[in-house]
Amino acid sequence: MKVTYYLEVVSSWCYWAEPAWAELKRRYAGKVDFQWQLALMDASGLPTSRAQCDWFYRRSGLLVRSPFMLNSGWFEPELKEYLAPNLVAEAARDFGATDDRVRLALAEAAVREGRKVGRWDVAAEIGAAAAGVEVGKLLTAAQSAAVEARARASTATFHALQVTQRPTFVIESGIGDRAVFSGIWTAEPLVASIEAMLQDAAGYASHRAHHGGPPAN
Secondary structure (H helix, E strand, O other): OEEEEEEOOOOHHHHHHHHHHHHHHHHOOOOOEEEEEEOOOOHHHOOOOHHHHHHHHHHHHHHOOOOOOOOHHHOOOOOOOOHHHHHHHHHHHHHOOOOOHHHHHHHHHHHHOOOOOOOHHHHHHHHHHHHOOOHHHHHHHHOOHHHHHHHHHHHHHHHHOOOOOOOEEEEEOOOOOEEEEEOOOOOHHHHHHHHHHHHHHHHHHHHHHHHOOOOOO
């Protein structure tokens, strides 16, 4: 069983989905393979102004019943992509930081603290502190063609799912079952799908133990 989480580091809805992601990893530790992949946003997915960003933050904050409002200070209207925070998080994998800590540090710095993570020096400083890596080395890796190519490839895979919302969760089982949840930020529907797939997979395993594989013809 595998769950892939497609995200954009500065996405507010991805930020709100992090507790669900953490809950899934806790609940199914050792049973499910979890991985995250970048789904970069272009200008069509970004706010056009801080005022618009704040409007979105008021809406999402109320929907999730948050006791705090997110901070739009990270937003710079001249940037049409936020490559720096995303590619820093991606590059950190090459230094052993394959978990969530670097991208979470960057997200927290952006949407809670309002730091200008779209700037390479700011993103690299935050990412290096979280990863325990020298800033210059991480920055060089993040600005490499290879790291950007990985991010572009995972973004293309995201678009191939024919979804538009981040977060998107793809749940796949070893027997070929697949569920795609786009825009879902709570754990409950994801848990229900994982449970159903685990039960079906267990059923297939039981049948195989009793009857073996299917006849060749």
